[in-house]
Amino acid sequence: MAEDTDPTLVDRIVTSLSAEIESGQLLPNARLLQNDIAARFAASHVPVREAFRRLEAMGLAISLPRRGVRVAGVDAASHFEALEMRAVLEGLALRHAFAHYPAGHLAKLVAADQACSLAQTEAAWGEANRSFHSCLIAPCPMPGLLAEIGRLNSVLRRGEVQLGGRQRLSLPRDDREHKAILAALRSGEAERAATVLVQHIRRGHLSRSL
Structure with missing residues (x-):
């Protein structure tokens, strides 16, 4: 299976980032940078973008115009x-x-x-x-x-x-x-x-x- 469509790679990214968000390692409003995360997981931008979509669906991230994808806060x-x-x-x-x-x-x-x-x-x-x-x-x-x-x-x-x-x-x-x-x-x-x-x-x- 091609790396860009490998669901296990997306799962790995989501699992890792969600754990960091829930623990407070990634703070509210912290920007999730595609380039950095792609390099960290040796991935292209395609699985990273899919991971971002899943994190948004889980309420862990939010996409803001001109501000990118950021960690969602809880009030x-x-x-x-x-x-x-x-x-x-x-x-x-x-x-x-x-x-x-x-x-x-x-x-x-x-x-x-x-x-x-x-x-x-x-x-x-x-x-x-x-x-x-x-x-x-x-x-x-x-x-x-x-x-x-x-x-x-x-x-x-x-x-x-x-x-x-x-x-x-x-x-x-x-x-x-x-x-x-x-x-x-x-x-x-x-x-x-x-x-x-x-x-x-x-x-x-x-x-x-x-």
Whole structure:
């Protein structure tokens, strides 16, 4: 396959740049220069432009007349909007996922929650917490819905970095709302689990990404 149309090259560029944007390594309004990025990835401008289009679709970049492609910022209003949307959509995804849980899936959720409870560092807790939330909705048979939740999570992670306001956690810690979600799922009460999940996510506004 020709380099200009190689999707794996575009994926590599998108993955790398999105990680740098979400971590704050690339700051809001920083210009993404085609020549520099093409040289960095030993690519022509064609896959770089395609990567830029994907980053724009993900809300990570914005194309401005006469100012080029730049890293998109997250303000308090867009962070709140993303959190509200994520809360509602993740609850919806859980409602649809529950009916498709394979055998042993609840055990995986329990293990993911236990990893949260055992975490000794903020980084370890964050990774375990993301795994728990991902496992909750992974069986949802709506790929478009899951993709939108992923996009919103990206906005929230960037907002956490750009806006600050995170509360430091006292670790190790148990999450009572995780336990309440698991209890509802064990009882077959998907609606109750989804309601607790929505409330749980909303508590994260400008404190931390859940």
